[in-house]
Amino acid sequence: MHMDVLTLFPEMIEGVFNDSILKKAQEKEKFSYNLVNFRDYSTNKHMKVDDYPYGGGAGMVLTPQPVFDAVDAVNNERDTNPRVILMCPQGEPYNQKKAEELAKEDHLVFICGHYEGYDERIREHLVTDEISIGDYVLTGGELGAMVVIDSVVRLLPDVLGNEESAPEDSFSTGLLEHPHYTRPADFRGMKVPDILLSGDHGKIADWRRKEALKRTYERRRELIDENNLSDVDLKVLNEFNQNDC
Template identity: 80%
Template sequence: MHIDILTLFPEMIESVFQTSILKKAQEKEKFNYNLINFRDYTENKHNKVDDYPYGGGAGMVLAPQPIFDAVEDVKSKRKTKPRVILMCPQGERYSQKKAEELAEEDHLIFICGHYEGYDERIREHLVTDEISIGDYVLTGGELGAMVVVDSVVRLLPEVLGNEESAPQDSFSTGMLEHPHYTRPREFRGLKVPDVLLSGDHAKIEAWRRRESLKRTYERRKELIKEELLSKEDRKILDDILEELHSSTFE
């Protein structure tokens, strides 16, 4: 995979790409990236990339020319058909499903904006996707782009050390992940559940499935899709609801 990021502040991103999983993924040659300062593409003598909005109003708007030219230049250097992603609070709410979709691509281009917004022609005629990482406003799109890149790259084949890690993550299964424990067996009087020490893999998997369902119901019940639950899942969930109901009235 190749990733291009258009930004006015490439130094914000560089350090993140040189640490942890992103660095290891590059060393394994699973992806590479290029940071493009789209100010370098401006045609005005003051190197401005923004201007006042027509019709008046507060703030400045990113002009189309530098961004159009930067994206077109990037696309001309590769034979792939990229996904051009606009980081924008008006975009689609980002999800694990979207991360899995983007992980299938060969080439991603991210546009990170600043100021009040984008000229609408960028949105309408240049991008393929608009993504928001949440219902709040950031100073620019760089932090959002880094979140998306990290979540996508870790899904690429052989990036994570354990091939089962990504498929078992929260949201990858459609639900929150089960609790985890490690050594010591007892810490300050708090013990690891006996089933995890049993060596019985069937019982361990059943426990993890139950705990995943329970945690999802308690914290994010909107994630539970009835049509996707197996007959056994429904029975487990019924038991969990009965247990929670009983504990409420004790």
């Protein structure tokens, strides 16, 4: 996979790409990236990329020319038909399903805005996806793009050290993840559940599934889709419902 990130502040993102899982993924040649300052593509003599909105109003709006030209340049360089992602509070709420979808692509282009917003022609004629990471407004799209990039790269084959890590993450199964414990087995009188020390992998798997259902039921009940649950899962849910009565 290759990623191009169009931003006015590439220094905000550089450190994220060169640390932790993202750095290891590059070393394994699982993905590459390019930070593009779209100000470099401005044809304005002062290198401006924004202007006042037609009709008046507060703030400045990103003009279409630098963004369109920057996207054209990265497309021509790789001769691909990428997903062009606009980070925007008006976009589709981001979730694990979307991350899994994007992880199947070969080329992603992220557009990170600033100021009051984008010229609407960018949204209508250039992008394929609009993504929001939450119902709040940030100064720019860089932080949102970093969130999406991290969640996508960790899903690429062989990026994580343990192949089972990503499939068991919260939301990957449709449920929140089960609790985790490590050594020591007894810490200040707080003990690890006996089942995890039993060595019985079948019973441990059953315990983890039940705990995932319980945690999701207690914290994010709206995530539970009974159509995707087994008869055993439904029986467990029924026990939770009866205990609430």
